[in-house]
Amino acid sequence: MVTEPLSRPVMLVTGGTGSVGEAIAREAAAQGWAVVIQGRDAAKLAAFATSLQHVTAADFVAEDVTKADAAARIVAEAKARFGRLDAVVDCVSTGPREGRLTGLFKDTTPEHFTAFYDLSAAWFQRLAHAAYPALAERGGTLIGFISDAGKFAAPRQTIIGAARAAEIGFVRNLAVEAARDLIRVHAIAPSYVLESRTAELMGSERMESAAKRAGLDLPTPADIAPMAVFLCGPGAAKITGQIVSVNGGLNA
Numbered sequence: 001m002v003t004e005p006l007s008r009p010v011m012l013v014t015g016g017t018g019s020v021g022e023a024i025a026r027e028a029a030a031q032g033w034a035v036v037i038q039g040r041d042a043a044k045l046a047a048f049a050t051s052l053q054h055v056t057a058a059d060f061v062a063e064d065v066t067k068a069d070a071a072a073r074i075v076a077e078a079k080a081r082f083g084r085l086d087a088v089v090d091c092v093s094t095g096p097r098e099g100r101l102t103g104l105f106k107d108t109t110p111e112h113f114t115a116f117y118d119l120s121a122a123w124f125q126r127l128a129h130a131a132y133p134a135l136a137e138r139g140g141t142l143i144g145f146i147s148d149a150g151k152f153a154a155p156r157q158t159i160i161g162a163a164r165a166a167e168i169g170f171v172r173n174l175a176v177e178a179a180r181d182l183i184r185v186h187a188i189a190p191s192y193v194l195e196s197r198t199a200e201l202m203g204s205e206r207m208e209s210a211a212k213r214a215g216l217d218l219p220t221p222a223d224i225a226p227m228a229v230f231l232c233g234p235g236a237a238k239i240t241g242q243i244v245s246v247n248g249g250l251n252a
């Protein structure tokens with residue numbers, strides 16, 4: 001807990017122990033941000049803390065986002081650590097391992113959709129509610145990670161596509177409204193991400209097939225992180241409501 005706000009900006013990365021969240025936290029710290037990293041696994045957070053020992057302003061929050069009032073607790077803790085909050089980047093994801101998320105529609109159930117929706121669009125809305133007052137204090141940025149499935153139709157993506165499209169609607173409408181409080185809101189949409197946990201679970205065959213269609217080659221988490229940090233920084237001060245795909249040219 002600090003009494004004086006830091007002179008540098010503070011970014012909260014939820015899902016910060018994941019492939020993309022970790023890369024964003026590292027990139028933000030390298031660019032001079034103070035970072036607060038949320039994950040649900042204390043051991044993972046401790047290992048991350050050890051690897052970030054060289055960073056003078058990094059802190060960690062352990063919380064399962066499915067618990068009641070998790071968003072309020074995470075945001076309150078993050079703000080208390082450094083006395084301010086300038087950006088919230090949400091990378092929480094179930095990943096394809098939990099539930100049948102990428103199957104044919106006839107093989108899914110309404111429960112699959114409800115569970116995924118709750119940890120994506122509904123969670124992001126809860127996080128936005130919790131973060132709004134802190135972000136409004138200085139004019140901050142809120143970014144949700146979605147998936148290209150919310151923008152581009154494909155087989156086996158009905159559950160992910162529907163939930164992510166809801167998040168896109170939320171982001172775009174909130175962006176127009178929140179601009180009056182100087183809050184900027186965006187979504188970043190990966191498709192297939194090399195060197196991510198999801199890629200491991202997808203298997204090499206699907207990743208190789210996607211790579212053949214991506215003229216710029218598929219991105220790694222380190223290729224995605226600079227976009228998130230840029231959108232939170234002063235160079236993007238007049239940009240809001242954007243849904244930015246970082247997919248190596250797979251979809252356009």
Ligand SMILES: NC(=O)c1ccc[n+]([C@@H]2O[C@H](COP(=O)([O-])OP(=O)(O)OC[C@H]3O[C@@H](n4cnc5c(N)ncnc54)[C@H](OP(=O)(O)O)[C@@H]3O)[C@@H](O)[C@H]2O)c1
Pocket residue numbers: 014015016017018019020021038039040041044063064065066090091092093094095145146147148189190191192193194196197198199
């Ligand atoms: N990687 C891809 O190929 C890909 C493609 C399209 C879209 N995306 C999107 O990009 C974003 C980041 O993906 P990623 O690859 O970094 O995912 P990831 O590696 O699976 O990381 C997900 C993060 O969410 C956390 N999490 C999951 N359930 C949680 C819960 N109940 N409470 C608290 N934390 C929880 C995980 O914690 P643990 O570390 O404890 O599991 C981890 O920090 C996600 O929104 C994802 O849908 C990714």
